[in-house]
Amino acid sequence: MKILQYNEDHDNFRMRLRRFLESEIMPYTDQWEKEHITPKWAWQKMGREGFLCTSVSEQYGGLGGDFLYSVIVAEEMTRTNHTGLASMLHSDVVVPYIQSFGTEAQKRKYLPGCVSGDIITAIAMTEPDAGSDLASMTATAEKSGDEIVLNGSKTFISNGINADLVIVAAKNPAVENPYESVSLYLVESGTPGFKKGRHLEKMGFHSQDTAEMFFTDCRIPEENRMGSDGAGFHMLMEKLQQERLMTAIGGQAAAEYMLEITQKFCRETADATGKPLSKRQAVMFALVEMATEVRLGRTFLDKLIAGHAAGEPEIVETSMAKYWITDLAKRVSQQCLDLYGDYGFTEACPIARGFRDIRVMSIFAGTNEIMKQIAGKFMGL
Amino acid sequence: MKILQYNEDHDNFRMRLRRFLESEIMPYTDQWEKEHITPKWAWQKMGREGFLCTSVSEQYGGLGGDFLYSVIVAEEMTRTNHTGLASMLHSDVVVPYIQSFGTEAQKRKYLPGCVSGDIITAIAMTEPDAGSDLASMTATAEKSGDEIVLNGSKTFISNGINADLVIVAAKNPAVENPYESVSLYLVESGTPGFKKGRHLEKMGFHSQDTAEMFFTDCRIPEENRMGSDGAGFHMLMEKLQQERLMTAIGGQAAAEYMLEITQKFCRETADATGKPLSKRQAVMFALVEMATEVRLGRTFLDKLIAGHAAGEPEIVETSMAKYWITDLAKRVSQQCLDLYGDYGFTEACPIARGFRDIRVMSIFAGTNEIMKQIAGKFMGL
Amino acid sequence: MEFELSKPQKEIQKAARDFAKGEFDKEMVIELSKGRKYPENVLKKAGELGFIGIHYPASCEGAGMGLLENALVAEQFCRQDSAMGMALLFSGFAAECIFRFGSNELAEKFVLPVVEGGSLSACAFFETGMFGNLASVSTTIREDNGHILINGEKNFVVNGMNASFFVVLGRKEGENGASGDSGDVFLAVVEGDRKGIRLTDAGQTLGNNMVSFGHVRFDNVRVDAGNLLQKSGSVPGGGPAFINEARIQLSAMALGTAQGAFDRALDYIRQREQFGRKLARFQVTRHKIAEMAARIEQTRWLVYRTAWKFDRKKCDAAEAAIAKLTASKCAMAVTDEAVQLLGGYGYMTEYEVEHFYRDAKTIDIMMGSALALKDAIADVVIGKLK
């Protein structure tokens, strides 16, 4: 039995995307990894072909596709073994804020560019002294006439250098309760007082630009606020669900991809006696054990995806999936490298990049410890 | 979303069974555990109420229920925290051989008694020097006139003492190929030359009778053979699928049951400061981690059950489920005991029995290592 | 540095091994365990040969050696049989408190019979709800006219049903009750035959089947004031000193239990054939053996070193807890794998490893399961925070 019902349109879309990525994107990814950034033309190409923001409705230039299109893009992007063209972040994490909470004017202004790839988006939540603890954020947004004045700094902002449009979370200092003081604002790149900081160097995600952001008396029109004043925390909480689910989907796809190529390697590589590695009992068992856990993750995830697509969000199980699957993907990256033996020393081994890239998934979108805390809380423990 | 579609009849059946077990069975289980056997009247009571062999068709006195009835009985039996009334073995492992391979005469002769609980069944495959390696079996069945003469010994036979009817696997010594030499025979208790050996003492499964069996020039009519001559190995292979799936179902139900009562214990037990154990972060995380893996197992298993019920057996995933879920249940038994602390020293702690009982599930129905070997083989490794 | 046992230590090791091989009859172990009977005859012999209390001072007729030597005996006994080894080693459990913290008179009176193998002692520390946190003890010790009065209830007391004396952890009350701080926590020796003691059998145990577990109630139990141990305060790293000693002893028992299960599994896979080949020829079986061997090797030198440090009074609560955590997890993993390697036989009583597995779990829980141990380790390693 199949839990997810992909139809023919989905399948065609997937094949078209896969061919596009193979011919237009994958030839460049090694270079982007070295350059530590992905050029804007790649985003635009993705957009022109209709692979960005598939869920944006047709009136704003999107496909108006269901959630399975997002899943397909996330899965196929994983197979490019690079992270720079962070379409999942853009299409399924950041832009949905505009779709859900934006005014009609904001939607008209920004969504078509998001779909076409001319506007790359980012979301600025995390601050240097507040990781998963959003309530302790210190960036401020104060009203001054018709404008909002932003002050503060953000860090670990993915797409931080490329971003043309940033959703910034900031607090109204006049409101004490942290859960009622945060609002979200749309800030365009180039706005005076908004400076992009260092391009941060990191273990992996090399083709992806992660940066600090600084706001110093940065003035934006009040109409750039999304949703009602002080509703930011709740908006974040609502959208974090999908972000976590997308992270689980990315982790699952990565685990499947790494296992697939490692299994191929073990089948096709013979040891000195001419026997394929996969016929060694210990290698076979390692592959079976990984495959088992990968399939467990997939089944659990598919059920969650089906529920999410049907509008039945599951906080406990989404938290569980995020932590368990990203940890699984990490274990798979470690164990696959073992099977490569000496081949695993260099980046020529495709798992080497996976090993570096996957490690952050247990940390971002709320650390896996936070996931367990949330699950425990909602289980009534 | 729900993967399995239980209807109202299923739910009513489950509730009726649960009440029956609570009032008629559970008051006696501690005693049976001490006596190391379960009395035949308990089997008969189960049978009279329609809880044995739910899949046997109505013409032989059964319910003619679908596979979900078997799942329900397996799950509810687990909640009795004893193993003596091994209805799963009887109803869903042994009797199905008669249902699938028995002649009409055999069915008429035995099935009604199996359903009513007057006939308790067992299957004798394993031999002292051949555990999971069925091909190396040495018990023989030789034709002598209209009769078959059985010789050899079997061990680890569950229901071995109580059994009224035993399916015995034996080889025709004239056929060399082990895969073509095995046939299955129905042997009634009391047949001359058939002796039940020692009631084996073991770590757990105390209310369950496990025994050796000896066949010395044991003569049975040839019509007691099931299926065609030499087809035994293939019959075993076919039916082992369901046995393994049932084992996974039992393991899953046990893991869920142990976690449920441990979670209750941790919620309701306060430490010296008055704080419930479940509010300790390390306890909470341990419960969340177990709950996550238990739900992963459940989802994977439900999908397999749905496929099995729909006649889509999945050899690879059944093997995976059998090994992963029984190992999970074992880990859960170990970790739950940790949370009980000193309470876990004695059998008054319900997890103590679970800890002893669950340990054999990674071994029987094919060890978990055999499961990985099968999965690897069918994955083409 | 001399990373090796000394010659006398190796001799003790060998003597313990020989004794265990000679005296621990497999059938006897199974029979006694089934009946929940203490192996009194074996204890008597072990006492006569000096194996009981090898680390007790000469003044109590002990051998005056260290905890390391006791660990060697524990390892070899439990290697031969985990249930028998535990029973013998628990015979004087907590008697250490008396000679370490009590007067010489007290030590002679109580410890001597233990060394001779004729008397069992019991460690009555734990109470409902304590969950490893000894500071939360609620049993009280009150001075009363040259005597002391004990009130409270202890649970799951090892040897609880047949101990000749208890070492009781309690909170000493002054005239205005207890102050509640940890300086109040004391130990007292209570003779098993005193009035006001009520024993309730804790019932059939999961493992450690020759030893009784009892719930022990003390209702105004009056003992001599001299029975209060005066030096029973804290040690660096927190917790009464005996907890560290007991954890190290348990780690040695766990080590031996692991080794014993490993020995049997190795024998089995070298003999047994499946699919026409010795089990020992399958790579996955070989790797299991390799992992078990590696785990035991890691544990052995850690346990020895921790006992050695304890003997030099340099072992803190974190080190003792690390030894217990490491060794009990090793015992669980190795006995579990041994059961698996033996397959159906692993589950059968007569093949022994099944009770090694249950005994390993008992050790794993005793004197703090993993959670309590990690709390103890972190307290020392992280230390005070600003």
Next chain:
Amino acid sequence: MEFELSKPQKEIQKAARDFAKGEFDKEMVIELSKGRKYPENVLKKAGELGFIGIHYPASCEGAGMGLLENALVAEQFCRQDSAMGMALLFSGFAAECIFRFGSNELAEKFVLPVVEGGSLSACAFFETGMFGNLASVSTTIREDNGHILINGEKNFVVNGMNASFFVVLGRKEGENGASGDSGDVFLAVVEGDRKGIRLTDAGQTLGNNMVSFGHVRFDNVRVDAGNLLQKSGSVPGGGPAFINEARIQLSAMALGTAQGAFDRALDYIRQREQFGRKLARFQVTRHKIAEMAARIEQTRWLVYRTAWKFDRKKCDAAEAAIAKLTASKCAMAVTDEAVQLLGGYGYMTEYEVEHFYRDAKTIDIMMGSALALKDAIADVVIGKLK
């Protein structure tokens, strides 16, 4: 038994720690790693101060100490920085083969420059398809008129691109080719500047970023017949003796890498606040620290003991493999958890632990990943079967 480092050993430990603290500049490490540059200046200083080849004989200007002392240096260097520590310790990797199995002349000629910190050596053992099984070597060594000729290709040779000499594992051919049995396997020293050597950069590495990895082809490379090491046969337990030595060295590097990541994680959780509390106050954080500490403690005494046994020529292949297995798994677990504890910072280059994690994985793979190690352990532990 004296389960403790001696005073001189503690002094070496401290000197190594002080040197590393003083010389391993964090920014320099990041810069050199980014550019894949060897830390030549630091090597020179380390050589001058006697840290390179502390276990080499005095005849090669080494300090004449044991592998244990070398392990202490490795641990402290890698603790301060895993990438720098590995680079320095690999400087003379396999030079051990020369003084252990070669002539004095050979040792003086090749090992001396290594000790002085001016020359890198390379261990050219592994070939495509070998997967840890050295017996399957296909490179040939042929005698030819007072010279020997080397033919074959070695992969992922550490220091491959900038070694002044290679220690090459090959199969010695007689007139009728090689017999194929393990007695044929020999080592030869090949100067890096010989004709017929072709180097190919293996490219950017996952970890160990200051060290080059090269594929090295030998096409009829002719060296002096004296460059053949005559005593390079097998040791008890199988495999060339250097494999054991290298595995123990790697286990010490792994231990230091784990300790270094642990130090940083402990600092971080003691400083950093989340949800209004220090991270160090959360029980789960505390337990992670406890587990890391326990793991390191287990590993440390096993590594020391194994090195100590090696120095007494009593270490077999299983023990060396157990040390490597234990220590590299410890390093993986601890560095992984350190990354997690630091959260987003753990992923950032400037917070260092990210490269400890990558370096740990490199150690984990090097000289046999877990599968090869378990094969080696099982071979000894299970032994011959009937």
